[in-house]
């Protein structure tokens with residue numbers, strides 16, 4: 483008897499005795515992730531047929547159909563899928579990261595499992611792994627990084643409807659998506675339109691949804707307003723320029739001098755943050771300043787506003803330093819926000835809005851989906867195109883974190899497990 487693997491279209495018919503028992507001669511089908519072989523065979527959309535040729539009778543039997551979940555000992559082509567993950571093994575710099583093999587997750591009730599196609603590396607991963615991020619302050623190493631994910635569904639948990647194996651979906655997860663496989667709650671998923679590149683889709687999830695919500699949900703920008711974007715060549719900054727230009731606001735963006743051309747290309751007036759004083763660029767002051775850097779506790783961003791102007795604070799990367807501790811960081815941020823809140827009460831007072839995508843999602847879950855769907859639509863139509871600085875493999879993740887922390891990037895780094 484000889485055994486071969488062959489491709490076949492969906493629906494190659496199983497023999498009466500094979501897949502039910504998941505055993506044919508000495509060949510054993512082993513299910514992973516808790517699903518029975520029968521269920522896997524039933525659910526698989528990427529179908530491969532195991533063809534057994536009886537050398538004596540020359541009869542050919544198709545004894546099984548399955549995809550990656552079938553193991554054939556000794557056959558190097560068939561191996562158990564590995565779930566590689568990027569793990570924070572100890573809080574601190576990139577040297578505290580490890581790429582390790584983790585158990586294969588199983589979709590629980592109301593969940594799907596996805597094979598991860600792309601997951602961004604974010605600046606926000608830096609405060610998370612340095613233990614300077616309020617939302618993940620309860621986490622203790624080891625835990626898996628990965629703020630967002632685009633994946634292909636390869637397992638459906640009980641009670642999931644509206645999705646099928648093979649569907650491409652996205653979610654913002656905060657943690658856990660720098661992995662080969664992960665589970666997701668079906669209710670949280672956003673579909674990725676056909677033809678959209680998974681890497682570009684992943685590059686959009688956190689950064690562009692943040693920018694969209696900063697413009698339209700937080701600041702409610704209007705055509706003709708004068709807007710300053712701090713860190714304009716950063717991932718969120720670039721999206722703010724592109725999406726701001728689309729609604730007709732006039733844009734200025736701070737960036738290092740060598741990135742002036744990028745700011746112009748994206749529709750902004752460049753300001754060199756190392757040489758120029760942005761508070762003097764527009765003597766009448768800006769209507770809105772978007773600040774994800776928080777240099778000088780936002781003092782100069784606030785000073786650059788016109789009376790009644792709005793500071794939208796959404797990040798504090800200037801405060802993310804190795805010697806910093808979370809309680810002191812949170813105390814100083816709270817003091818800043820409180821002080822700005824009081825200043826608002828003065829005549830002609832300037833306003834402050836503190837934005838968090840997770841808080842907004844918790845309060846308005848439908849907004850997140852609507853906004854991400856809208857952005858995916860723009861991506862599918864090629865109206866927007868995120869700049870991607872690099873497609874990263876697991877082996878390059880630690881170096882990629884060093885690059886993110888060093889600054890000077892133009893575009894996102896995206897982990898693509900395959």
Ligand SMILES: NC(=O)c1ccc[n+]([C@@H]2O[C@H](COP(=O)([O-])OP(=O)(O)OC[C@H]3O[C@@H](n4cnc5c(N)ncnc54)[C@H](OP(=O)(O)O)[C@@H]3O)[C@@H](O)[C@H]2O)c1
Pocket residue numbers: 604605606688689692712713714715716717718719736737738755774775777796797798799837838839840888889890891
């Ligand atoms: N609130 C939320 O929901 C939310 C959502 C997403 C992100 N964030 C936060 O927002 C911030 C930005 O995120 P990101 O992903 O866009 O980060 P990013 O890609 O690292 O961009 C940050 C940009 O800021 C620039 N920059 C650094 N120091 C500056 C200064 N003194 N003046 C002006 N620009 C300066 C950097 O330029 P160089 O490269 O030249 O150093 C870089 O281009 C991070 O703190 C992130 O954690 C918050």
